[in-house]
Amino acid sequence: MNTPKIFLKFKLWRTLCLSLSALLLCGLAPAAQVALWPTIPFVRGQDLCQYQDAYGRTRAQQSGDMARLLADLIRSGADPKQAPELLQTLDSLIDQGRQRATGGFGMDVLLEGSFKAALDQVYEQHQPRVRQVGFFNPTALNELVRVLRAQHRQGSLEANQLNGLTGVAWGTYSFSPGCKGDVLVTLHIETQPGQTFNYQARGMPESVMGQIAYQVFSQFQKTRFPSQVMHLGKTLELLGAPGNVLGTTNSPRKAQYACECMQARLPTVGEYIYLSELGNWNGGVSSDKGLWALSQERVMAPEMPNPSIVRSIKEFQSPEIHYFCVRTVADKKTTSLCTP
Numbered sequence: 001m002n003t004p005k006i007f008l009k010f011k012l013w014r015t016l017c018l019s020l021s022a023l024l025l026c027g028l029a030p031a032a033q034v035a036l037w038p039t040i041p042f043v044r045g046q047d048l049c050q051y052q053d054a055y056g057r058t059r060a061q062q063s064g065d066m067a068r069l070l071a072d073l074i075r076s077g078a079d080p081k082q083a084p085e086l087l088q089t090l091d092s093l094i095d096q097g098r099q100r101a102t103g104g105f106g107m108d109v110l111l112e113g114s115f116k117a118a119l120d121q122v123y124e125q126h127q128p129r130v131r132q133v134g135f136f137n138p139t140a141l142n143e144l145v146r147v148l149r150a151q152h153r154q155g156s157l158e159a160n161q162l163n164g165l166t167g168v169a170w171g172t173y174s175f176s177p178g179c180k181g182d183v184l185v186t187l188h189i190e191t192q193p194g195q196t197f198n199y200q201a202r203g204m205p206e207s208v209m210g211q212i213a214y215q216v217f218s219q220f221q222k223t224r225f226p227s228q229v230m231h232l233g234k235t236l237e238l239l240g241a242p243g244n245v246l247g248t249t250n251s252p253r254k255a256q257y258a259c260e261c262m263q264a265r266l267p268t269v270g271e272y273i274y275l276s277e278l279g280n281w282n283g284g285v286s287s288d289k290g291l292w293a294l295s296q297e298r299v300m301a302p303e304m305p306n307p308s309i310v311r312s313i314k315e316f317q318s319p320e321i322h323y324f325c326v327r328t329v330a331d332k333k334t335t336s337l338c339t340p
Contacts, residue, residue: 034167034191034220035136040115042108042185045174110205111173111185118213128281132220136165167191176202187212221281228329229283231274235329238275238285239264246285247323252313255293259325266293267326269310272300285324291316293323 116135123131171187185208189197197219201211225240241247242258249255252266259265267275272292278284292300297313299321304311313319 033131034133034189035164036133036189037165037168038135038137040108040112040169040171040187042111042171042173044107045172107173107183107205111171111209114206114209115187115213118210119216121210122213122217126217126221126281128221130282133216165192183208185209185212187216189216223280223283223285225324227283229275229278231271236271237264237327237329238283239325239327241324245324247325249293249321249323250318252293252295252297252299252321252323255321255323256295259323262325264325264327266295266323269294269300271326276302287322291319291321293321 119133167189169187169189171185173183173185176182176184182202182204184202185200187199189199191197197216199212199215199219201208201215203211223238225238225245227238228235229238230236239259239262241255242262247255247258249258256266272287275284276287280286287300288302290303292302294300294310299311299313299316299319301309301311313321
């Protein structure tokens with residue numbers, strides 16, 4: 001096998017794929033996109049900070065803390081008769097400060113805006129060819145401006161305006177234990193077919209949604225199995241591994257047998273390289289690290305290019321080999337290649 005020729009062919013093909021005329025041949029098969037309702041309501045849940053204050057310690061521990069505070073006040077010169085009243089006043093001031101900080105309806109708007117901004121930032125960073133998650137907004141711009149000037153959020157729409165809506169999102173938030181200003185946020189997404197997805201993160205209000213945005217991006221943008229891509233003018237079907245998305249084994253022969261049981265095969269070197277160039281966010285699979293199973297007791301080792309990335313399995317002792325199964329749609333068989 002002449003590996004340099006494979007790389008030259010692949011580089012030529014990749015150059016062609018970058019041209020506009022070849023995009024349809026190299027592009028991904030169409031995938032369902034999720035258009036979410038632009039308003040994401042967040043419901044405030046139990047204040048875990050206050051809950052921890054009340055129930056995080058036993059009554060004996062709370063009494064002990066109170067006694068120590070009283071003793072400190074008396075040592076500082078407070079009148080023993082007035083010390084309990086001073087403690088009550090301090091406790092009342094703390095409660096008032098928390099109420100002012102958490103009052104109003106601003107937290108849900110902050111979380112919604114932070115999520116949208118963070119999601120856009122993730123997409124800008126990775127720049128997938130097809131964006132799988134967006135926000136549905138049929139409102140005319142002049143109507144949207146009117147709503148925003150009135151400081152309202154987008155409300156209900158007529159049924160005929162909802163044809164493009166394929167998902168809704170809502171969430172909950174609560175102030176976290178530890179009372180250091182961070183919040184615990186959950187986000188729920190339900191799509192038109194009835195699928196539900198749930199995410200959770202904890203952090204400061206201005207940054208916690210960045211964690212959830214990346215979770216959403218990974219959930220909807222990553223390659224799903226089975227899926228299809230166009231490769232060299234043919235439809236290549238990505239099936240994953242039996243019982244998992246990617247398989248791990250210590251023998252290319254075991255991986256080959258597993259794929260044959262799925263009426264499929266292991267990818268070729270060229271297919272591995274092409275799918276790795278597409279990447280996890282464009283319908284491919286990143287395979288630039290580790291060992292990947294090939295037929296005929298060989299593996300692909302991208303991190304070991306000299307003299308060739310194609311190696312015999314005999315060069316490795318008890319290796320961890322990754323694999324997934326593919327088939328060219330035209331080669332799909334009706335009988336299994338798997339024999340007992």
